[in-house]
Structures are given as structure tokens and as C-alpha cells.
Amino acid sequence: xxxxTSLLALILAFAMLLVACGGNTPxxxxxxxxxxxxxxxxxxxxxxxxxxxxxxxTLKVLAIGNSFSVDxxxxxxxxxxxxGYDDVLLGNLYIGGCSIDTHWGNxxxxxxxxxxxxxxxxxxxxxxxxKLSTAxxxxxxxxxxxxxxxxxxxxxxxxxxxxxxxxxVKANMPNKDAKIYWHMTWAYQQNTTHSGFPxxxxxxxxxxxxxxxxxxxxxxxxKDIDGFIPSGTTIQNMRTSYLGDTxxxxxxxxxxxxxxxxxxxxxxxxxTGESIDNITWVPVKFKSExxxxxxxxxxxxxxxxxxxxxxxxxxxxxNPNGEPEKPIVPxxxxxxxxxxxxxxxxxxxxxxxxxxxxxxxxxxxxxxTPVVCAYYYSTNGTGTDLRKxxxxxxxxxxxxxxxxxxxxxxxxxxxxxxxxxxxxxxxxNLTGKNTAARPGNVSTAVVKVDANWWNGYSYRGFNVxxxxxxxxxxxxxxxxxxYVPIAx
Numbered sequence: 001x002x003x004x005t006s007l008l009a010l011i012l013a014f015a016m017l018l019v020a021c022g023g024n025t026p027x028x029x030x031x032x033x034x035x036x037x038x039x040x041x042x043x044x045x046x047x048x049x050x051x052x053x054x055x056x057x058t059l060k061v062l063a064i065g066n067s068f069s070v071d072x073x074x075x076x077x078x079x080x081x082x083x084g085y086d087d088v089l090l091g092n093l094y095i096g097g098c099s100i101d102t103h104w105g106n107x108x109x110x111x112x113x114x115x116x117x118x119x120x121x122x123x124x125x126x127x128x129x130x131k132l133s134t135a136x137x138x139x140x141x142x143x144x145x146x147x148x149x150x151x152x153x154x155x156x157x158x159x160x161x162x163x164x165x166x167x168x169v170k171a172n173m174p175n176k177d178a179k180i181y182w183h184m185t186w187a188y189q190q191n192t193t194h195s196g197f198p199x200x201x202x203x204x205x206x207x208x209x210x211x212x213x214x215x216x217x218x219x220x221x222x223k224d225i226d227g228f229i230p231s232g233t234t235i236q237n238m239r240t241s242y243l244g245d246t247x248x249x250x251x252x253x254x255x256x257x258x259x260x261x262x263x264x265x266x267x268x269x270x271x272t273g274e275s276i277d278n279i280t281w282v283p284v285k286f287k288s289e290x291x292x293x294x295x296x297x298x299x300x301x302x303x304x305x306x307x308x309x310x311x312x313x314x315x316x317x318x319n320p321n322g323e324p325e326k327p328i329v330p331x332x333x334x335x336x337x338x339x340x341x342x343x344x345x346x347x348x349x350x351x352x353x354x355x356x357x358x359x360x361x362x363x364x365x366x367x368x369t370p371v372v373c374a375y376y377y378s379t380n381g382t383g384t385d386l387r388k389x390x391x392x393x394x395x396x397x398x399x400x401x402x403x404x405x406x407x408x409x410x411x412x413x414x415x416x417x418x419x420x421x422x423x424x425x426x427x428x429n430l431t432g433k434n435t436a437a438r439p440g441n442v443s444t445a446v447v448k449v450d451a452n453w454w455n456g457y458s459y460r461g462f463n464v465x466x467x468x469x470x471x472x473x474x475x476x477x478x479x480x481x482x483y484v485p486i487a488x
Contacts, residue, residue: 058087061143061271062135064165066098067440068150068185070117071254072231072263074437075283077119079268082281092117093135096421096441097467099149104161107132107168113469128392133172140175143271145229147183150252151196153232154210156218166224181271182219182228184211184308186235186263192251195445204245208236212309227270230308234266235259237300241314243293249452252444256437256455257286258293265301276301285436332451333409335487341367341407342484352415353483356446363483366407368462369400370477375463378425378434394471402427402461405454412449413483416442420479422464426457443467 059080063069069092080088093114095102106113116130136144146165152158169180187207188197200207211232219228235254239245247259254260261282269276276298282290290297296316303312336342342364345353350360374386375396386398401407402425416422421443427434436456447453454460464480466472 056086057084059085059143059271060089060091060139060141061145061267062091062093062139062141063145063147063183064093064103064132064169065145065147065183066094066149067096067253069145069147069183070094070440071260072183072229072267073119074256074260075264076267077122078281078283079264079276079279080272081122082279083268083272083274083276088120089139090117090119091135091139091141093130093132095467096423097149097443099152100146100159100161100165102149102468103132103146104164107165111469136169136172137174141173141178142175143179143181144169144173145181145183146225147185148214150185150188151194151199153185154200154207154214156214159214159218162218163222163224166222170224179226179271180224182215182225184215184219184228184230184232186232186254187211188252189245189248191245192248193444193446193448194252208232208311216309228308229267229270230304231263231266233304233308233311234262234300236311237303237314238262238296240311241296241300241316242319243296249455250447251452253440255289257283257289258297261286261290262297262300265297266304269301269305332454333406334411334485335409336364336366336407336484337487338406339364339486342486343367345483349481349483352446352481353413356413356448358413362485363413364486366403366412366482366484368480368482370397370464370474371400372397372472372474372477374398375423375465376425376461377438378427378461379436379438380433384427384431384433395469396463396465397472397477398464399462402430402459404459407484408449408460408482409485410450410454411485414447414449415445415481415483416464417479418445419467420464420476421467422462422480424453425461425463426455427459427461428457430459441465 061076063073073090073092077088077090094117095114105111110131110133112129112131114130114132114135116127116135117124118127119125146162147153148159166180187200187204188194190204197207200210215228219225235247238247247255247262249255249259254263265276265279279298280294282294296314299314299316306312345360345363345365349365353360353363371386371388373393373396374388375393375398377387386400387393421441423441424439425434426436426439428436462480464472464476466476
């Protein structure tokens, strides 16, 4: 009996062991709030939704411009990249002193009249003899800007062909959603010698008010123009700060550092509508000229964005370091002492100087040796050689000489005949290329040389061409005259 009892106990214990092990089926505790049909946590791997790729931030801007668009766009690429853009392309259709009428004539006749500057990597490249149509059709531009030549920027009566340009651009731009903006340029510095300044009574505020008035009457009322970039108001706002009227390099073109930077910030702010407040980038070359005044720039730009057709006085009216800082300008010669580099005035020369209120007896003509079918490109290659075999060489004559400050002293007078323009190329020394920005073309009839004209250069040479394009000959070499003050 005991054996039977022991055997039964052993069988019962074995049976209980089998129940406890349960085979290969896991025990599941059901949560009444969850479905039991899904897989359990122990048998699944957690999954995540793939992040949507970020859309690249791109911008393409084309200017139908002149030297004032060169000024405004010089630093624009770098500023836009610091605003978070991934891909920026800038284009500038450039002719020095180009007016609305000239732009329209080039469009109408499909002329290869432009130097076409592009920037997609932080440096400007140029293609000569380009048609406006070629540049316009080459990209799906997001923004296209138009502007008037500076001396006519406050004269609506000179803008009769603007609608023709707008009609052409709108009909031919590849991106039909592109914005067309007017570039509202700036008034001249009060002490400018620009021949167009008398259009405004030789008064800066008269010129500024005329420019804003033209925008009010002609630009804002045009349904084909989507807006206007108020560069002129930014500059005028800054002039109310302790910096004063010091933002140009020759009385009308912006200074290569602070003036150009302020205009580029205006373009960046207006085109994107985004904040510029956190921008700290400045070009290394002009760091000392720009960095101390970043707050003044940003205040002026933001105020121009809010109130684009009126001056907003700066709150920075006192220099925290005392008196307004002025650039250190080395002492420059004021007379030519080596008369062998000069020649006597003609009666026509005397009349030119007299018309400028100058005493012809105190001046002589600077001798120069014209080289036909040649030009300098100071910032390219060695920058010191005359280019005589390029496809566009026949369109220029250049001075064989590169003149020093002793040869073109402060007080000299440069004249250019109607229908011509010159580029006053500059170099820091005689053996290397120009390490600054390449100077623009000048078609102003009379320019008086001051310390700012030298702008840190030690030598300057001249390329001369026709404003309407075309080849030059020996007969064109009298278009440029330089009168130098002489020791008596």
C-alpha cells in the first residue's frame, strides 16, 4: 500500500511539473485596454518615421543694371549665404552709366552690348559681349531688378521706355512667378562733382526727394513692378548718423567697404523679407571699415524696410569713442613738379578749365601714349599686361602708362568726351595684380581728383571705349584728357 501511495505521489508531482512548464506557449496577461491580436513588445522592434529631406533654400537674382548695381551686389552673395541659403546665383548685366533708354535699345536690337557678371560661388566672373536676352533666358530667375542711370533717377520723364522693358521681361522670363523689383538708388554726396548733380540744384536732399517722388509716381503705380529695393533710403538714413556724408568713394559710387555692404544688406532684407539682425559676416578686407558700424547699418536697413520713402534719423548720433572717425588718408601730391610729362594747353583746353571755375595758367595737359585695340584687366592674371589679342580688344584703347600719384596729383581734372567712357584701372604696385575690386566705367564728363579717387591705389591706367559699343581707332584717342596742376 505504501508503494502504491508513493507511486501515486510521484505521478502527481510529475503531472504538476508538466503544467508548470506549459510547453512552448508563453503565458499572456491580457490588458483589457489593449488588443491581444497584435504582436507583443518582446517580439517587435520599435520603428521610426523617416525624416523628410530638407528642401534646399535657393535664390537667383538678375540685375539689368549699371555701376550702381555693381555697388549694391558686390557683397550680396556672402550675406545671403549667411542667411541660410544653400544655393545662390547672382547675375548683373552691366554697362557703365546705362540708362533706361539704352537698355531698351539693346533689347530692341538684341545687341551684344553687356558685360555679364555672375556669382555662384562667392567670386564674380564676367563674360563680355553678352545679349540681355541670353542672360534672361539662361536661368529661371526668382528676382529681376531694373534701375535708371543715377543722374536721371529722380526724373520720371526720362523713364518712357520702362514699360517696353517690363513688357519684354515679363513675356520672356522663364519663371513666370519671378518678382520684378525696381532698384531705388541713392542721392549723390553733397560735395560731388558729378555733371548730373545740377539736375537737382546740386542739393543732396533735393535729389533724394526727387528719387523717392519718382518711385511714388512712376514705380509704385505700375502693376508690372512688384516692389522696389530702397537702397537710397538706407544710405540717406546712415548719413544722419555720426558717420555723416562719407559713404561714397568718388561722390556718387558707394565706398567699396561700408557703402556697398549697406546696399547689399538692403537687397538681402528686401528680397528675402528675412531678418538681418544676426548677420555678423563682413568681408575680411574691409573688416575695420565695417565691423564697428554694423549696428548703424542694420538700423538704417531695417528702418528703410519699414519706411522706404522717407528718411528715419539714426539713433547713433554720437561716436562712443569721441569725434567721428575719419579714414586715414596719406598725404598726396597736389602739383606736378616734372613738367616733362606735360604739354601746353590748347584754347579748347583753357575753355574747359575756365568753365570749371579753374585758372588755366595753373594747369597743363598730362601726356599719354594711347595703345589702340588694347585694355587692362587689373584684377585678372598678372593684371599688369595690356590685353591686345582678346576678341573684344578692338573696342578699347588704353594708356601705355600707369600713372602715379605724382603724375596725377590731387586737384587734377579728368574729362571724357560725350559718347565715351573710361575705366580708371588701379594697382597697389607695378608688379602685381590689383587686389581690390576692379573700378567701374566712368562716363561723367568732368571728374576732379581728390584723395578718395586714389582710394588706396598707387598707380592708375585707363581703358577707353564707346558707351554704345563698337571698335575704336586712332581718331578716338583724343576723347580722354587729363589736366594736372603744375608748380609755378
